[in-house]
Amino acid sequence: MNHGGSWNFDFGKVKYVNAAHSSSFVDGSYGGNPGGFVIETDSANIYIAGDTALTYDMKLIPLRTKLDLSIFPIGSNFTMDVEDAMTASDFVECNKILGYHYDSNPYIKINHEESIKKFADRGKELILLNVGDVLEI
Numbered sequence: 001m002n003h004g005g006s007w008n009f010d011f012g013k014v015k016y017v018n019a020a021h022s023s024s025f026v027d028g029s030y031g032g033n034p035g036g037f038v039i040e041t042d043s044a045n046i047y048i049a050g051d052t053a054l055t056y057d058m059k060l061i062p063l064r065t066k067l068d069l070s071i072f073p074i075g076s077n078f079t080m081d082v083e084d085a086m087t088a089s090d091f092v093e094c095n096k097i098l099g100y101h102y103d104s105n106p107y108i109k110i111n112h113e114e115s116i117k118k119f120a121d122r123g124k125e126l127i128l129l130n131v132g133d134v135l136e137i
Contacts, residue, residue: 003035012041019052044068044137047092051101054084058091067094069137073101075108082115086122095124
């Protein structure tokens with residue numbers, strides 16, 4: 001797939017959307033175009049932002065898809081931070097957010113309680129799973 005393209009799979013439709021991030025492997029070789037995915041199924045519509053900064057392109061997503069869940073990186077330094085993820089949730093018009101790309105090293109540690117409260121203060125739900133946890137949609 002490539003940016004803007006979509007494909008119908010057995011489980012639903014997947015659209016490849018823009019993301020703004022570096023794209024290289026550990027050895028420094030080129031890793032391809034960064035991207036995210038909008039997944040539409042009979043049971044839920046999900047946006048997986050990929051490792052990305054906040055981008056204005058996110059405003060295009062709700063023009064075609066009503067989202068049930070958005071999955072955003074929130075650790076900062078390498079991707080967007082909690083505040084940008086809140087703005088991204090406004091852009092995509094989704095109030096249920098699953099955070100990822102945080103706490104795996106000292107550069108991207110977050111305060112869980114403070115982050116959840118920031119989202120809640122704006123009428124949004126931030127979900128932070130522990131390793132091994134499962135989220136049913």
